[in-house]
Amino acid sequence: MANETACAGRVERLRKIMADRGYDAVILRNNPDLRWLTGAERTFDDEVAHTAFVTARHQFLHTDSRYYNTFCERLGPNTAWEIDQQIVDAAAWAADRARDARARVVALEDTCTLGFYDDFQTALAARSAAVLTPRLHGDLVKLRAVKDSEEVALMRAAQKVTDEAFTHMCGYIKPGMTEQEIRAELENYMLSHGGEGLSFGTIIASGPNGANPHAQPGPRKVQRGDMIVMDYGCVVSDYHSDMTRTVCLGEPSEEQRHVYDVVRQAHEECAAMARAGVVGKDVYDHSVKVISEAGYGDFYKHGLGHGVGVEIHEQPNFNRVNTEPVPAGAVITIEPGIYLPGKFGVRLEDFGLVTEGGYEPFTESTHDLVVIPC
Numbered sequence: 001m002a003n004e005t006a007c008a009g010r011v012e013r014l015r016k017i018m019a020d021r022g023y024d025a026v027i028l029r030n031n032p033d034l035r036w037l038t039g040a041e042r043t044f045d046d047e048v049a050h051t052a053f054v055t056a057r058h059q060f061l062h063t064d065s066r067y068y069n070t071f072c073e074r075l076g077p078n079t080a081w082e083i084d085q086q087i088v089d090a091a092a093w094a095a096d097r098a099r100d101a102r103a104r105v106v107a108l109e110d111t112c113t114l115g116f117y118d119d120f121q122t123a124l125a126a127r128s129a130a131v132l133t134p135r136l137h138g139d140l141v142k143l144r145a146v147k148d149s150e151e152v153a154l155m156r157a158a159q160k161v162t163d164e165a166f167t168h169m170c171g172y173i174k175p176g177m178t179e180q181e182i183r184a185e186l187e188n189y190m191l192s193h194g195g196e197g198l199s200f201g202t203i204i205a206s207g208p209n210g211a212n213p214h215a216q217p218g219p220r221k222v223q224r225g226d227m228i229v230m231d232y233g234c235v236v237s238d239y240h241s242d243m244t245r246t247v248c249l250g251e252p253s254e255e256q257r258h259v260y261d262v263v264r265q266a267h268e269e270c271a272a273m274a275r276a277g278v279v280g281k282d283v284y285d286h287s288v289k290v291i292s293e294a295g296y297g298d299f300y301k302h303g304l305g306h307g308v309g310v311e312i313h314e315q316p317n318f319n320r321v322n323t324e325p326v327p328a329g330a331v332i333t334i335e336p337g338i339y340l341p342g343k344f345g346v347r348l349e350d351f352g353l354v355t356e357g358g359y360e361p362f363t364e365s366t367h368d369l370v371v372i373p374c
Contacts, residue, residue, distance in 0.1 A: 003039055003150045004039075004076075004078070004079070004080075006039065006148050006149070006150040006151075007037065007038060007039035008080065009148065010036060010037055010039075010143070010148070011037060011054065011059060011080070013143050014026065014037065014054060014139075014140070014143065015054070015056060017139050017143075018054075018056065018107075019056070021107070022105055023105050023106070023107045023134075024055060024056075024101065024103035024104055024105050024106060025053055025054060025055045025097070025098060025101060025103045025105075025106045025107070026052075026053075026054050026106070026107045026108070026109070026136065027051065027052070027053055027094050027106060027107070027108045027109060027112065027120070028051070028052040028054070028109045028140065029048060029050065029051050029052075029090070029109060029111065029112050029116065030109055030111040030112075030140070031044040031045075031048070031050070032044075032144075032309075032310045032311045033109065033111075033140040033141075033144070034050055034052055034061075035238050035310050036140075036143075036144050036309070036310050037052065037054075037140075038052070038061065038071075038074075038075065038081060039074070039075070040070070040071055040074040040075055041074060041237040041238050042074075042196065042237065042238065043067060043070050043071060043074055044238070047066075049063060049064055049066065049067060050062065050063045050067065051090045051093060051094055053093075053094055053097040053098075053101075055101050055103065058082065058101070059080050059081045059082065060081070060082050060084075060097055061081045061082065061083045061084075062084055062085075062086065062088075062090060062093045062094075063083065063084075063085055064085055064087075065085050068083065068085040071083050089119065089123075090116065091116055091119035091120040091122070091123045092119075092123045094106075094120055094123070095120060095123035095124050095126070095127055095129065096127070098124065098129055098131050099124075099127045099129045103131060104130070104131060104132060105131070105132045105134065106131050106132070106133055107133070107134050107135065107136050108120070108133060108134075108135055108136065109135075109136050109140060110135055110136050110137070110138060112135075117133070120133065121133065141314065141315055142315065144309055144310070144314060144315075145307055145314060145315040145316055145327060145329075145330050146327050146328070146329035146330060147309060147329050147330070147331050147353070148329075151239060151309060151331075152331070152353060154236050154237050154238075154239035155236075155239045155240070155241060155308065155309070155331060155351075155362055156362050157194070157236045157237075157239075158195070158199075158233065158234050158235060158236040158239055158240060158241035159233075159241040159243070159351070159362040159363055159364075160194075160364075161190050161193055161194045161195045161234050161236070161241070162190065162195075162232065162233055162234055162241040162243050162363075163243070163363065163364050163365050164189075164193060165186055165189045165190050165193070165232070165234075166230070166243070166245055166365045167365070168189050169182070169185070169186055169189070169230065170247065170370055170372060172185055173222065173228065173247070173249065173372055174374065175221075175222060175223050175224055175249060175374050176221050176222070176223075177221065177222055178217075178218070178219050178220060178221050178222075179204040179205065179206055179209070179217035179218055179219070179220050179222070180204075180217050180218065180219060182204045182217070182222070182228075182230075183202045183204045183217040186202055186204070186230065186232060187202055187232075190232075190234040191234070194234075194236065195234030195235060195236065196234070196235050196236055196237070197234065197235035198232075198233070198234060198235065199232070199233030199234060199235055199240040199241060199242055199312045200232075200233065200242075200312050201216070202217070202230075202231070202232040203215060203216075203217070203229065203230065203231035203232065203244075204217040204228065204229070204230055205217070205228070205229040205231075205345065206220055206222045206223075206226045206227070206228045206229075206249075207220070207222070207223070207225075207226045207227070207344060208341070208342050208343060208344065210226075210227055210228065210229040210246070210339070210344045210345030210346070211339040211340055211341045211342065211343060211344060211345045212339070212345070213302055213337060213339060213345065213347070215229075222249055223249065224249055224250040224374050225248075225249065225250055225252075225253070226248070226249045226250075226344070227246055227247070227248050227249075227252070227256055227260075227344040227345065227346060228246065228247050228248070228249060229244065229246045229345050229346070229347055230244065230245055230246070230247070231243070231244040231347065231349065232244075233312070238310050239309060239310060240308050240309070240310070240311070240312045241308075241351065241362070242308050242312060242333050242349065242351050243349055243350065243351065243363055243365065244335055244337075244347045244348060244349035245348065245349075245365060245370070246260065246263075246345070246346045246347055246348065246369075247369070247370040247371070247372055248369060248370070248371050248372065249372050249374055250371070250372070250373070250374045251371060252369065252371065255343075256344060256346075257369065259296070259338050259340070259344075259346050260346050260348075260369045262290065262291060262294040262296060262338060263291075263336050263337060263338055263346045263347065263348050264348055264367055264369075265290055265294075266286075266287045266290040266291050266336040267287075267334055267335075267336050267348045267349075267350070267367070268367065269286060269287075269290060270283050270286055270287050270304060270305075270318070270334050270336065271334050271350070271359050271361070272358075272359075273286060274318075274326070274332070274334065274354055274358065274359035275326075275354060275355065275356065275357060275358045275359065276325075276326065276327060276328035276354055276355060276356045277325045277326070278325065278326050279322070279323055279324065279325055279326070280316055280317050280318045280319060280322030280323070280324065280326055281318075281319070281320060281321065281322055281323050283304060283305075283318045283334075284303060284304040284305075284318045284319050284320055284322075285320075287300075287304045287318075287336045288300065290336075291336060291338060296338045296340075299338050299339050299340055300336065300337060300338055300339070302337065303317060303318060303319035303320070304318035304319060304334060304335065304336055305317065305318035305319075305332045305333040305334045305335055305351075306318075306319075306332065306333055307330060307331060307332050308331050308332065308333060308351050309331060315330075316330050316332060317332075318332065318334065326354050327354070328354060328355055328356050329353070329354070329355075330353075330354040331351060331352065331353055331354070331362075332351065332352070332354060333349055333350065333351040334349065334350055334351070334359075335347055335348065335349030335350075336348065348367065349363075350362070350363035351363060
């Protein structure tokens, strides 16, 4: 059942924005935002089937028969949400709520489609309702960037499964296995040891494939001397984990160990910089500095980190364009890498909580280069 206290706090944060902006109501349809706001875990899928209408005093949630009972079970009998499964178009339903509330300014979430926006306008006109309909300005995404204690606990739980999977895989991988076989074992382990879903398509990239940061696992068989990049995570109650470790199958070459050490240095120095108020770009720039001074600047082109929560990619970011201070309570990855075409790649990723005093990684797996005997 949803944590009513945590969810009430999230609704109040939204209502403060509404009051500051002069909104009488807001309409939300994006599933991650609705999961965050309602607390209804393991309810949402890929369907855009739900609409929330929030005013200063009421919280309406429209869904359909496929989800209605689940919402009632997840939110419990004392929920503040007024849930219905009326057989009516979502835009017409929202227009009815706006008319009944005598709302004059109703803000729509940025992620609402143009089709829904147009249908809402048409439904308002049919009801002779004069309503201003501004778009929100990424407000829900910004609110979600600051995690509460319930969210942190769920991500710690997801990461515990993810760490345990790494330990398992280090004893499982053998020469001759394909990347696909390794992925299947890793995913099966997470799903059979507490993971309720996968954070994203697992990356298993061996040897030269590891030089592609988002390589897709394929039929290549791992062999002695390979660096193997494993980027993966699982979901617990809709909250994600995210982790990358690079291991070596057999003893690494001098070059492989050196590249790994540079990536580790960049990771750990950036983690030491991370704290509330630091500018995302500054942390990213430091990772570039470390890697460039070691002579590998041309082989590191992606961002250093991204927020994690009910989506695998959220705000804030450690990248070249984020000039905003990172807030306390953000959960963010740190994942520098070096990718040498035709040879191998190395990435080292943790994710954790930004606090006033620093960075608290949820990830507990070692930063040492793990050498798998063969």
